[in-house]
Every structure is written in C-alpha cells, then in structure tokens.
Amino acid sequence: MWRWYDNLSGLDESFWLERVLEQLRPSPFLTPSFLKPWSASFAKEIRVGVWKERGLIMFHRKPNAWELLGGQDVADRLDGLCADEEFWRSLRRQARQWNAPLEFPNLAYDSEALRHRDPSDILELTDRSPFVPLGGSFTEYLQALVRKSRHELKRKIAKAEREAADGLTLRSGLEHLETFLHLHRLSSPDKRSFMQDEVERFFRALCLSLDRAGMLGLQVLFAGETPLAALMEIRFAGVVHLYNSGYDPTYSPLSPGLVLIAKSIEQACLEGFREYDFLRGDERYKYHLGGRDREVFKLTWF
Numbered sequence: 001m002w003r004w005y006d007n008l009s010g011l012d013e014s015f016w017l018e019r020v021l022e023q024l025r026p027s028p029f030l031t032p033s034f035l036k037p038w039s040a041s042f043a044k045e046i047r048v049g050v051w052k053e054r055g056l057i058m059f060h061r062k063p064n065a066w067e068l069l070g071g072q073d074v075a076d077r078l079d080g081l082c083a084d085e086e087f088w089r090s091l092r093r094q095a096r097q098w099n100a101p102l103e104f105p106n107l108a109y110d111s112e113a114l115r116h117r118d119p120s121d122i123l124e125l126t127d128r129s130p131f132v133p134l135g136g137s138f139t140e141y142l143q144a145l146v147r148k149s150r151h152e153l154k155r156k157i158a159k160a161e162r163e164a165a166d167g168l169t170l171r172s173g174l175e176h177l178e179t180f181l182h183l184h185r186l187s188s189p190d191k192r193s194f195m196q197d198e199v200e201r202f203f204r205a206l207c208l209s210l211d212r213a214g215m216l217g218l219q220v221l222f223a224g225e226t227p228l229a230a231l232m233e234i235r236f237a238g239v240v241h242l243y244n245s246g247y248d249p250t251y252s253p254l255s256p257g258l259v260l261i262a263k264s265i266e267q268a269c270l271e272g273f274r275e276y277d278f279l280r281g282d283e284r285y286k287y288h289l290g291g292r293d294r295e296v297f298k299l300t301w302f
Contacts, residue, residue: 019081028236029075033213041202055082088116104299130291138266166224180230184246221260228256
C-alpha cells in the first residue's frame with residue numbers, strides 16, 4: 001500500500017507533478033522545481049511516501065518532529081497530495097510507528113490536511129496570505145480598488161514616471177539575479193540578515209530550477225541604467241505568486257517597490273493570469289493593492 005523513500009531521486013517527476021496539479025489550487029511549493037532545491041539546501045533526513053500510486057506526502061526530520069518537506073520559513077503553501085480519506089487514515093496508522101509528532105505548517109483553509117483533520121489534532125492560525133483575483137484588464141483591476149487606494153496608486157505611478165531620471169523601464173529574466181540579490185539585501189536590516197550564505201545558495205538554485213521549468217518571473221525596475229526595485233515571482237497554474245522583493249531605499253520617494261508590483265500585476269493581467277497571490281504576511285501594501293485574506297494554519301498530529 002505504501003512505498004517509502006529516504007530521498008527524492010526515487011520519485012517519478014511526472015507522477016509527482018500530476019499529484020500537485022490534482023489539487024484544487026495547485027501549489028508551486030509542492031513541485032519538484034521548488035522542493036528539490038529546498039531539500040538539497042536544508043533537509044537533513046527525508047521520508048517520502050507514495051500510497052497506491054494515487055497519493056504522495058513528503059516530510060523532513062526536525063529535532064523533535066517530522067515536518068512537511070519545505071518547512072515553515074520559505075515554502076508558503078504546503079499539504080499532502082491526496083484527497084482520498086483512506087490515504088489520511090492510513091498515514092495516521094503509519095505515523096504511530098514514528099514516535100514523533102507530524103507537523104503540517106502553512107496550510108491553506110482548503111488544504112487536504114485540514115479537510116481530513118481529527119479532533120485530537122492541534123490547529124493553530126499562524127498567518128494570513130492576501131491575494132487579488134484577476135481575469136480582466138489592468139484598468140478593471142484598478143477600478144476594483146477602493147477609491148482612496150486607486151487614487152494613491154495612480155498618483156505614485158505617475159510621480160515615479162515623471163521624476164525618474166531617464167524614464168522607467170521594466171526588465172526581466174534570470175540575468176538579473178545578481179541585481180535582485182543586491183536589492184533584497186539593501187532593502188532592510190531584516191532582509192540582509194535573512195539572506196545569509198545558506199539562503200543565498202538556496203535562492204540561486206531555486207531560480208535556476210524555476211527558470212528551467214518556465215515558472216520564474218524575475219523583474220527589475222530601472223530608471224535609466226539604475227536599478228530601483230526587483231521582485232521574484234513564481235508563475236504556476238494560472239497564478240502569479242509574489243515570492244520575494246527588494247528595493248534601493250535611496251529612491252524611496254519614488255515608491256519603486258510599489259510601482260514595480262503594480263507593473264507586475266498589469267503584466268499578469270495582460271498575460272491572462274487569474275490571480276495575483278501576495279503570499280504570507282499582512283503587510284499594509286498588500287491590502288492597498290486590493291489584497292483579500294486567506295488564513296494560514298499549522299496542524300500537528302501527536
């Protein structure tokens with residue numbers, strides 16, 4: 001019934017990706033393109049289960065628990081990859097032999113792990129993950145914003161376009177990775193502290209992996225030849241996920257980070273994406289840009 005692996009090389013990637021795409025809202029953080037670089041960077045011990053060729057679940061070992069592969073910090077939406085009730089009952093029987101809790105961080109409200117939870121499980125609300133539904137033009141997106149937010153966004157875009165030396169341009173592609181990393185560190189002490197050597201190696205490997213899969217959106221806003229702001233998107237299953245960003249505080253009066261995200265949303269509208277997902281975090285700018293909340297949970301099995 002179950003086949004267990006201690007690495008990811010034994011998994012057939014087509015089977016793996018099929019299980020991801022069967023989700024109601026397929027998560028890029030469960031794809032091989034994300035989890036292989038993550039595992040190579042952070043996982044010490046892995047336990048991967050395939051159930052009846054219909055279900056898949058992946059864990060890594062923490063000191064006192066088994067946690068979904070991808071972990072708490074950098075994988076924004078995790079889950080087990082099966083909707084079958086029998087899969088979850090059978091997993092519970094398996095887990096009783098492991099002598100450690102199972103932790104399911106960063107679960108969306110519609111995740112399978114939550115849908116099949118037991119009253120004895122521990123459930124915690126841990127975060128919020130704002131998103132914007134798309135499906136029309138950028139003009140329609142702007143019209144859907146509350147009046148004050150729409151006015152402020154238009155004003156800031158116009159100000160940046162008016163005052164930026166040599167005009168604004170948007171450039172994209174993997175060749176801007178160094179600029180992204182530089183601007184990310186420059187943004188704030190917290191981001192500089194986050195982007196240590198181990199994390200930087202992960203980001204480099206992740207960008208290469210996503211680019212090979214056609215899932216990477218790496219965009220930089222320039223004034224002439226001066227980079228003002230950069231963002232990293234994961235584009236998957238009709239959704240643009242805003243994964244990380246950075247900007248040069250010297251140009252804060254131009255609101256370059258906000259202007260870049262607005263231009264990214266405009267591009268997503270033009271390319272026919274159905275949603276722009278800001279991912280975890282309740283930063284104010286996400287709501288000024290029309291973000292609607294989704295709750296994020298952590299589930300623990302004992």
